[in-house]
Amino acid sequence: MDIKYGTQDESIIDFIKQAIEERNAILHEINRKIHENPELGYEEFKAHDNVASLLENLDYKVTRHAYGIQTALMAEFGFGGRVIAFNAEYDALPDIGHACGHNLIATMSIGAFIALAETLKKYKIQGRVRLLGTPAEEGGGGKLKLIEAGAYSDVDACMMIHPGPEDGCAGYTGDAYMPTLANKKFTVRFTGKAAHASMSPWQGVNALDAVVLGYNGVSALRQQILPAQRIHGVISEGGKRPNIITAHTSLDYYVRSTSLKSADALMERVVACFEGAAIQTGCKVETELINTYADVRPNKPISTLYADAMNKIGSPVRCDVNSPPVPGSTDQGNVSYECPAFQGYVGIPADPGSYNHTAGFTAAAGAEIAHKLCLEPAKGMAVAGWQILSDESVATQVWKDFEEDSKVRDLDEDIRVSVKGGGCC
Template sequence: MTVTEINIKEVKAFVDAALEGLQKELRELNHQIWSNPELAYEEHQAHDTICDFIEAQGFAVTRHAYGLDTSFEVLSGTGGRLINFNAEYDALPDIGHACGHNLISTSSVAAFIALSLALKKFGLPGRTQLLGTPAEENGGGKAKLIEAGAYKGVDISLMAHPGPKQIYPGQECCGIAGTLMNARKNIHCEFSGRNAHAGGNPWEGINALDALVSSYNNVAVLRQQLLPDQRIHCAFLDTPKVANVIPAYTKAFWQVRSPTLTGLTTLIGKVRNCIEAGALATGCQVKIEEDELYTDVRLNDTLCERYQVHMGSYNRDVLKRHDKVLTGSSDIGNVSYETPTLHTMFGIPAPEKSFPHHPTFAAAAGTDEAHTEAVIVGKSLALIGWDMVSGDDLYDITRNQWQDEIVRKD
């Protein structure tokens, strides 16, 4: 059977049937991940749960892939283009799966299985990759996987992230195919001064707490000049535990976000100035280190359009894209600089004003209704993969759009 003889409706019917037969197992997989939240690079149970599940379906799994203990890789098929699906499964401290990564992994696992079986059923050349991508919240797992070569040869990368149905204020829908996200970078700073008795001879001290507070206040003043979608966050990691000693050491952690890499670079420079000024004003020494660059996301109109079409076939009304920046960040942006990428947002039932990184969203991510949406999304991702494997013209358009976006952003 040739590609032209295979009707997309036949493929959809096969995908639906294949995942219907795994309905119970997929729900249990989702529940196991949601019930056992694990932090960045500690997702051992999620890693093993997913690997065990995939092996039970007859696929060979490479555990602890690419030098990361909680990453894995599954490859299927021969010849043709390589379609990558990203599975995230890390959680947040204290509030569990409040970003719904259990649903991300569920949708990607479903998509991988469905497309792999469809390619085999219809005899179409093409390859699939399910990549376990740990530490999205903090740690930049995908950036490390890129460096290790995990995305080498990938033609299309696909994944989906849950959110409330009103992800943007006043805009309720079943999801948004293309969402712009901020570039992000971490800054770590340590101030070093000199101890002294706070009551007896404070003039002999060099106050590292003053340096830290001054730097924080400097950034607070800078906020007046931030662009609307730029963000700066700070956590004080090491501060004095007593009041009667001039502190000689403090430590802080900053995250800086901007809609573009160029804007991020400029803003990072300003934040560094604020930190260095705090040190200068107090006479402290300061050590500043930057790490974990998450780039902005390069949208692809063709992938967004195909997602909109396939979700529509499941009676889900999805916006093609939204031009307002979703001011969160993700290391999927780094992948979008490597290959054409879709990082869609899909809506799940959640309480009013619930939003990712809140306990109410963690509860919503564990429901049967949210699972149902994740599986439908997985089916749609599988069908996009089919489009990209089977349609030379469509793939060429997708690739050309990605290259044009690189030129435009560079």
């Protein structure tokens, strides 16, 4: 990328680093509070209040319960100019707590917000920095609601960093360019007719048979999908008693692909398997879409700015703008369709096999070393944000990339047939 770095001088970097390091104690405290009080999506009341109180105690204006969402918040500093947003996730997973490290995501975004706000105070340029507390990333689609409410309508760049195991980083501390898969979540329900399974089975219409046939049909379909695509589901309702022909069954499914368009096409094939099962058994079938997470389409200039900042800070990250997608999904993808955005990666020490969404990673995300390592991406995001606010030519390149990417979003992206493995490389 041909990006001018005229405003990324050493004095700015030093000021941002100092701004974060001086607030290490309060950042560590909010990290600890979120990690020790795991809350599920849309129930993050403690996290919401603790983050809001931290910022209010620093004299930032905070909107609690922002955009009509009880556990969302918004803080903003500055005037006029362009807008940089940092997303702070803080929801946890059932039973295993912060096994995706959202406590660290929140800490990094809070740190970046404070550092960039302090830089705006010092240098008195036009521009605004916004922190968004975004609930329910783990399936609940909190950012989808924020998008609908207009939270990103005036944003020039939105940033966040996701933690994961440092295995495979190969000399880097993380990754600056990480596309993800689009994910369509839906429920399938079959309706049959109950009957006594021994005395009069011919009177029944077996919804359990429909579930089994549909499940097996999708399993066979997996042989004919692209390497980057993913289909996975569970039977959420399979019947009550062996001696009753089952009248009602259901499944929950995720369908992932490299773009929204290809995910739509793959979902049609999956739904056809269930429709075929309904025909075979005589059941009725209905499909309910829960929500759709778009693929993260990282903005190349933002990713490059962040990578360059991290290199100057002394915490180099990988940045390959031809990188294939990681096989995960996030509602940050929907944000990347609304405004220039990226979601980077930071590696933290974790025991072998302790990947995201495991109890082992919950422990890793709460370790002091993880907090220390995550201060560096906070600095990198703040430096990149400063460049976009202070340099018109950089901001122009950011929007040019976003607009060019928007032109190809409706094209079939399935040529990206490989996926990136675990770790940040």
